[in-house]
Amino acid sequence: MKNGFRQSMAWLHTWTGLLLGWLLFAIFLTGTLAYFRSEITYWMKPELHVSQPAGDPVPLALSRLAQLAPAAPSWSITLPDQRNPSLSVSWSNPGEAPGRRGGPSAILDQTSGQILHPRQTAGGDFLYRFHFELYGLPRALARWIVGIATMAMFVAIISGVITHKKIFKEFFTFRPGKGQRSWLDMHNMTAVLALPYHIMITFSGLVLFVSTLMPLVIERGPQRPPQPAAEVAEAPPPRPLPQLTAIAPLMAQAETAWGGMPVGRIQIEKLDTDTPEILLVPQRQSVVTVQSGSGANGSERMRFDALTGRQIEATGVPEASVVAQVNMALGALHRARFSDTGLRWLFFAAGLAGTLMIGTGMVLWVSKRAMKHAKSGVQPFGLRLVDRLNVGGIAGLCLASAGYFWANRLIPAAAENRAGLEIAAFLLIWAAAAIHPFLRGTEKSWSEQLALTAVLALLLPVLNMATGPSGLPQALMAGNMVLASVDLMALICGAVAAIAAWKARPGQQKKPKANRRPPAAKPAPAAAVAQTGVPQTGVPQTGVAGE
Amino acid sequence: MTMLPWASLILSYAGFTALALAMPRHHEELWGGKPGPLARRLWQAGGALALLASLILALATWPNAPVAVSAWAGLLTLAAFALAMVLTRRNLGGHRALVLAPPALALGCGFLAAVF
Numbered sequence: 099m100k101n102g103f104r105q106s107m108a109w110l111h112t113w114t115g116l117l118l119g120w121l122l123f124a125i126f127l128t129g130t131l132a133y134f135r136s137e138i139t140y141w142m143k144p145e146l147h148v149s150q151p152a153g154d155p156v157p158l159a160l161s162r163l164a165q166l167a168p169a170a171p172s173w174s175i176t177l178p179d180q181r182n183p184s185l186s187v188s189w190s191n192p193g194e195a196p197g198r199r200g201g202p203s204a205i206l207d208q209t210s211g212q213i214l215h216p217r218q219t220a221g222g223d224f225l226y227r228f229h230f231e232l233y234g235l236p237r238a239l240a241r242w243i244v245g246i247a248t249m250a251m252f253v254a255i256i257s258g259v260i261t262h263k264k265i266f267k268e269f270f271t272f273r274p275g276k277g278q279r280s281w282l283d284m285h286n287m288t289a290v291l292a293l294p295y296h297i298m299i300t301f302s303g304l305v306l307f308v309s310t311l312m313p314l315v316i317e318r319g320p321q322r323p324p325q326p327a328a329e330v331a332e333a334p335p336p337r338p339l340p341q342l343t344a345i346a347p348l349m350a351q352a353e354t355a356w357g358g359m360p361v362g363r364i365q366i367e368k369l370d371t372d373t374p375e376i377l378l379v380p381q382r383q384s385v386v387t388v389q390s391g392s393g394a395n396g397s398e399r400m401r402f403d404a405l406t407g408r409q410i411e412a413t414g415v416p417e418a419s420v421v422a423q424v425n426m427a428l429g430a431l432h433r434a435r436f437s438d439t440g441l442r443w444l445f446f447a448a449g450l451a452g453t454l455m456i457g458t459g460m461v462l463w464v465s466k467r468a469m470k471h472a473k474s475g476v477q478p479f480g481l482r483l484v485d486r487l488n489v490g491g492i493a494g495l496c497l498a499s500a501g502y503f504w505a506n507r508l509i510p511a512a513a514e515n516r517a518g519l520e521i522a523a524f525l526l527i528w529a530a531a532a533i534h535p536f537l538r539g540t541e542k543s544w545s546e547q548l549a550l551t552a553v554l555a556l557l558l559p560v561l562n563m564a565t566g567p568s569g570l571p572q573a574l575m576a577g578n579m580v581l582a583s584v585d586l587m588a589l590i591c592g593a594v595a596a597i598a599a600w601k602a603r604p605g606q607q608k609k610p611k612a613n614r615r616p617p618a619a620k621p622a623p624a625a626a627v628a629q630t631g632v633p634q635t636g637v638p639q640t641g642v643a644g645e
Numbered sequence: 646m647t648m649l650p651w652a653s654l655i656l657s658y659a660g661f662t663a664l665a666l667a668m669p670r671h672h673e674e675l676w677g678g679k680p681g682p683l684a685r686r687l688w689q690a691g692g693a694l695a696l697l698a699s700l701i702l703a704l705a706t707w708p709n710a711p712v713a714v715s716a717w718a719g720l721l722t723l724a725a726f727a728l729a730m731v732l733t734r735r736n737l738g739g740h741r742a743l744v745l746a747p748p749a750l751a752l753g754c755g756f757l758a759a760v761f
Contacts, residue, residue, distance in 0.1 A: 268670060270661070270732050272730070287729055295719065
């Protein structure tokens with residue numbers, strides 16, 4: 099009975115994995131990259147990289163606002179932070195409510211105060227959106243699809259742990275150079291060692307989808323009291339700007355009250371009255387449970403009289419029920435909203451492990467079956483199809499992602515509908531990579547796509563240096579970690595792709611059948627796959643049989 | 646940046662190494678020979694204590710608990726991965742002292758991070 103249960107779990111693991119494996123691979127890869135969403139968006143706007151941090155940006159922003167929008171009833175300054183080093187200002191037109199989105203705004207050079215004009219780009223937001231809404235599908239449908247895939251992931255994790263019970267006895271085992279056994283070790287290792295992360299990310303992802311999958315059970319998060327509708331005043335005549343009090347001491351007061359969390363946004367409101375006010379908003383929330391929206395700022399507020407500096411009011415964290423708090427905590431965990439840089443890299447590494455886990459799982463599906471059918475010499479159609487689709491679904495997506503970064507820098511900055519072109523480049527590369535194995539055979543296309551991915555990723559810092567004002571060395575010297583992190587991420591991904599390409603190089607499977615004899619190089623996992631696709635390779639390696 | 650997260654990382658590595666020494670298969674690979682039942686218990690207890698200590702350090706590093714626990718899980722992954730790599734090398738004939746390489750590396754990184 100026990101055996102029967104494990105077998106049915108193995109069956110479940112295999113088929114949920116196969117059915118949704120490519121989709122899950124895409125979700126994991128783009129989602130992992132999306133940990134650096136704002137860093138990528140910044141990297142993709144090289145026009146912003148000229149601005150260097152220079153002392154206190156507030157006085158500069160205020161004086162520029164006085165020139166740009168002397169008649170505006172309200173100003174807003176978004177200060178540079180750990181993840182977005184730009185200084186941006188916005189203002190409302192007379193007669194409009196303050197703080198409206200989509201109003202006039204500008205990004206300033208922090209030294210000269212000049213307005214910078216970044217190129218239009220789909221940025222990190224495309225990767226972020228893609229990982230839960232895909233692309234080109236109606237939003238509700240796409241969320242349903244990804245939601246179901248998330249559930250399948252959960253099923254695959256649980257059934258996988260039951261199936262591969264032995265993994266806990268061979269916890270730290272990785273045996274290179276043993277063909278399919280090495281793939282299985284790799285699959286198990288990336289799964290078990292990052293298991294807490296996989297469970298957390300899948301479960302919290304599922305909770306984020308609850309409103310899509312079960313529309314009746316959501317409990318809404320805390321709602322801000324509705325803003326009183328702003329009175330529409332007739333455009334006032336230009337009046338002399340009031341002499342504002344010094345903002346630095348107010349910021350210090352707020353930061354102390356918020357437990358050291360820095361101010362992220364400064365709003366100066368009611369400039370058209372005799373009683374202007376200053377509103378300070380923190381950069382991020384102080385506790386993980388505050389708010390799960392994807393906006394950047396925390397929900398504490400502090401309001402001052404702009405002339406005297408007297409505090410008018412301070413609002414804290416809104417009350418929320420326990421269920422709402424748990425929901426929000428899971429949402430914030432999933433998005434790594436709280437993360438300092440080190441933690442973000444940890445999550446990135448764990449996400450990469452998850453991506454590898456799914457990829458190796460897909461390859462295992464093929465190599466196991468290929469071995470079974472090798473004796474008869476006939477590879478069934480389904481097996482050959484999955485084998486070829488694996489190339490486009492795994493290596494092809496890596497290639498398309500690397501190509502996306504290149505497209506950002508190579509498409510002219512002034513092109514029409516630039517963001518659309520970037521996305522088109524991504525999709526076209528992916529489509530070409532999906533067709534490639536059908537023309538070229540799996541073995542060659544695996545290694546070619548992985549090698550090209552490695553080259554593109556490893557050369558990304560060079561491209562950045564050639565097409566932007568600040569390369570990796572300058573960014574590191576200037577301490578601009580936001581810019582440097584994208585180049586570093588590219589180098590890491592490039593190295594992984596290069597290792598994979600080396601292992602998958604053609605000719606690997608022609609080695610003499612080595613059973614338990616450690617060969618010099620690891621017989622490519624992908625080579626095992628490739629065998630199934632290339633009929634002339636004949637007898638596959640006899641690895642140690644599966645679990 | 647303080648040394649705390651690095652210390653937590655090193656402790657979780659130490660904990661995993663002790664747990665590996667409690668497992669017959671990994672004990673053989675790392676050390677040679679099989680551990681007796683008492684030795685296994687001792688290694689297990691030591692490993693669990695070290696992991697607990699690394700959790701406490703993680704809680705001291707990150708101000709709120711959900712974040713600290715997720716971060717700790719991430720550190721565990723890193724530490725276990727490092728140990729798996731050491732064992733892989735060991736099986737290919739690497740020296741016993743390789744076990745000390747990951748903590749040395751972490752110590753170096755932590756030192757650099759504290760200086761800069």
